[in-house]
Amino acid sequence: MDIAAVNALPYEDFVDILGNVVEKCPIVAAAVWSRRPFVSLTALEARINDFIDALPESGKEGILRCHPDLAGRDLQSGTLTRESCEEQARAGMDALNSAEASRVAWLNEEYKKRFGFPFVICARMNDKADILRQLSERNQNERAVERARGIEEVKKICHLRLQGLVLTDAPNKL
Structure with missing residues (x-):
């Protein structure tokens, strides 16, 4: 699917499809859904990384x-x-x-x-x-x-999983 299709996903579908890009942490996908629309796969990945980076150390350990x-x-x-x-x-x-x-x-x-x-x-x-x-x-x-x-390492895994789900084509025109 391309980034436009990702942006069009309802919340439940977004979490269902992207909920394991960070292993068994659908909360990450749930948290970034509200940051749509994403201009590109890179932007989506950046929002996920921002969410992870903003977690307290206990959240990262979680x-x-x-x-x-x-x-x-x-x-x-x-x-x-x-x-x-x-x-x-x-x-x-x-x-x-x-x-x-x-x-x-x-x-x-x-x-x-x-x-x-x-x-x-x-x-x-x-x-x-x-x-x-x-x-x-x-x-x-x-x-x-x-x-x-x-x-x-989690971010590397996420990057590869996202590439398997979202086409890395031209940025979405917002």
């Missing part, structure tokens, strides 16, 4: 907590969102050998104990080796640094 563990229980049980399932599969997280799976599970738990939210990375921009390396390395960060890094 967004991070909505993300599933990589190669975790939700992937194994088939309860990931369609988007997360595709993203993790593309990165090879659904095809870990037993040693890799054990290592990821342990690192995920250590990460959550340290930071209070799951490790978030844009799986579509990384492969299995990059993800495993970053999960290990980022466990060493300070909480504020890691919260900011996680939010930047």
Whole structure:
């Protein structure tokens, strides 16, 4: 759909279609709906990022907590969102050998104990080796640094999900 079609969506449809561009956070789509009309996909994405940036630190951590563990229980049980399932599969997280799976599970738990939210990375921009390396390395960060890094990864995920939903054509003439 193009940006004109996005702008024409009623509230419920807008939230239904764009409600998972930020994982399990339809409140983000709900909040930016009132900012229509958007002149372009870039403008829509900027409004989403503005909303996220304006959140208090606890709100940003809430967004991070909505993300599933990589190669975790939700992937194994088939309860990931369609988007997360595709993203993790593309990165090879659904095809870990037993040693890799054990290592990821342990690192995920250590990460959550340290930071209070799951490790978030844009799986579509990384492969299995990059993800495993970053999960290990980022466990060493300070909480504020890691919260900011996680939010930047959320924005990358959002960017790619939006590109999959909205055509990146000429700006809408308002």
